Amino acid sequence: MLELIKQPWPWYTSGMAIAAIMITLLLFGKTFGFSSNLRTICTIMGAGKTVEFFDFDWRTKRWNLLFLSGSLLGGFLASSLLKNDEPLQLSTATIQDLKGLGIIFDGKLNPAQIFGWESGTSFKNAILLLAGGILIGFGTRYAGGCTSGHAISGLSNLQIPSLVAVIGFFIGGLLMTHLLLPLIF
Amino acid sequence: MKGLRYILTGLVFGVIMVKSEAVSWYRIQEMFRFQSFHMYGIIGTAVFLGIVAVFFIKKLGLKDTEGQPITIPNKEQGWRRYLIGGSIFGLGWALTGACPGPMFVNIGYGYWSMIIVVTGALLGTYLYGVFQKKLPH
Numbered sequence: 001m002l003e004l005i006k007q008p009w010p011w012y013t014s015g016m017a018i019a020a021i022m023i024t025l026l027l028f029g030k031t032f033g034f035s036s037n038l039r040t041i042c043t044i045m046g047a048g049k050t051v052e053f054f055d056f057d058w059r060t061k062r063w064n065l066l067f068l069s070g071s072l073l074g075g076f077l078a079s080s081l082l083k084n085d086e087p088l089q090l091s092t093a094t095i096q097d098l099k100g101l102g103i104i105f106d107g108k109l110n111p112a113q114i115f116g117w118e119s120g121t122s123f124k125n126a127i128l129l130l131a132g133g134i135l136i137g138f139g140t141r142y143a144g145g146c147t148s149g150h151a152i153s154g155l156s157n158l159q160i161p162s163l164v165a166v167i168g169f170f171i172g173g174l175l176m177t178h179l180l181l182p183l184i185f
Numbered sequence: 186m187k188g189l190r191y192i193l194t195g196l197v198f199g200v201i202m203v204k205s206e207a208v209s210w211y212r213i214q215e216m217f218r219f220q221s222f223h224m225y226g227i228i229g230t231a232v233f234l235g236i237v238a239v240f241f242i243k244k245l246g247l248k249d250t251e252g253q254p255i256t257i258p259n260k261e262q263g264w265r266r267y268l269i270g271g272s273i274f275g276l277g278w279a280l281t282g283a284c285p286g287p288m289f290v291n292i293g294y295g296y297w298s299m300i301i302v303v304t305g306a307l308l309g310t311y312l313y314g315v316f317q318k319k320l321p322h
Binding site for chain 2: 005007008009011012013014015016017018019021022023024025026027028029031034035037038039041042045047051052053054062063064066067068069070071072073074075076077078079082084088090091093094097098105109110111114115116125126128129130131132133134135136137138139140141142143144145146147148150151152153154155156157158159161162164165166167168169170171172173174175176177178180181184
C-alpha cells in the first residue's frame with residue numbers, strides 16, 4: 001500500500017483525489033478555494049486597519065488556515081515518509097524547449113537553477129520569484145479565485161465567470177511561457 | 186478538536202499535490218506548451234467528477250455535517266475582473282510554476298525559496314485590496 005502511494009499517481013487517480021477533497025469540504029459546509037487564505041493572512045497581519053477590503057472577522061476563515069497548515073504537513077510527508085526517488089517523467093519535447101531557454105531538466109519537481117537554496121538563490125531569481133508571487137496574489141484576488149476556487153469549485157458548479165477566469169489563466173500562462181520566458185531567461 | 190478534520194483534509198491535499206506532480210514547475214511548463222496530457226487529465230477528471238457530485242448534491246438536497254443544506258455560492262456576474270485578474274494570475278503561475286495551494290505545499294516539501302513567492306503573493310493581495318475600488322470589475 002505504502003509503495004503504491006509513494007509512486008507518482010496517474011492523472012485519473014490524481015483527478016479523482018482532488019474531486020474528493022472538494023466534495024469533502026462541501027460536506028463540511030465549506031467551499032474549496034485556497035487563495036482566499038492570502039487575504040485572511042493580510043487581515044491577521046493588520047491590513048484591515050487601513051484597507052477596508054481586509055476589514056473582516058478572520059475567525060470565520062479559520063478552517064481554511066487549518067487546511068493550509070495541513071497542506072504544509074502534506075508536503076513534508078510527501079518529501080519524507082512518502083518520498084519517491086524516481087526522476088519526474090517529463091516529456092522530451094518540454095526538456096528540449098527548456099534546454100533552449102538554458103534551463104537544464106534535473107528530474108526533480110522544480111529546477112534547482114531557479115529554486116535552488118543550497119547555493120543561495122541568486123538576486124535575479126529572488127526578484128523573479130517575488131514578482132511572480134505579486135502577480136499571483138494580485139491576479140487571484142482580482143479574479144476572486146485561483147485554480148481551486150475557479151477551475152475546480154467554480155467549473156464543477158457550472159459557473160460562467162469561472163470559465164472566463166480559467167481562460168484568463170491560460171492567456172496569462174501562454175503569454176508568459178511563449179513570449180516572456182524567452183526574454184527573461 | 187473540530188479543526189482537526191481540516192488539517193487532515195489539507196494534509197491529504199498536500200500529498201495529492203505532490204503525487205500528482207501538480208506542484209512541479211516542469212509540469213506547469215509542459216502544460217502551457219501542450220506537450221503532455223498529464224495536467225489536463227488531472228483537471229479534466231476533477232472537474233468532470235465535481236460536476237457530477239455537485240449535480241447530485243443539489244438534486245438530492247444533501248446536508249453538511251452540521252445538518253445545514255449544502256449551498257454553493259454563485260460567482261458574481263461580469264467578465265472584466267475574471268479575464269483581467271485571471272490573466273495576471275496566469276502570468277505568475279507560468280513564471281513560478283505555483284498556484285496558491287502548491288506554493289505552500291512546496292514549502293512543506295522543502296523548497297524554501299517558495300517563501301519568496303508567498304511573500305510576493307501576500308504583497309500582491311494587499312495591493313489588490315488597496316486599489317480594488319479603482320479597478321474595473
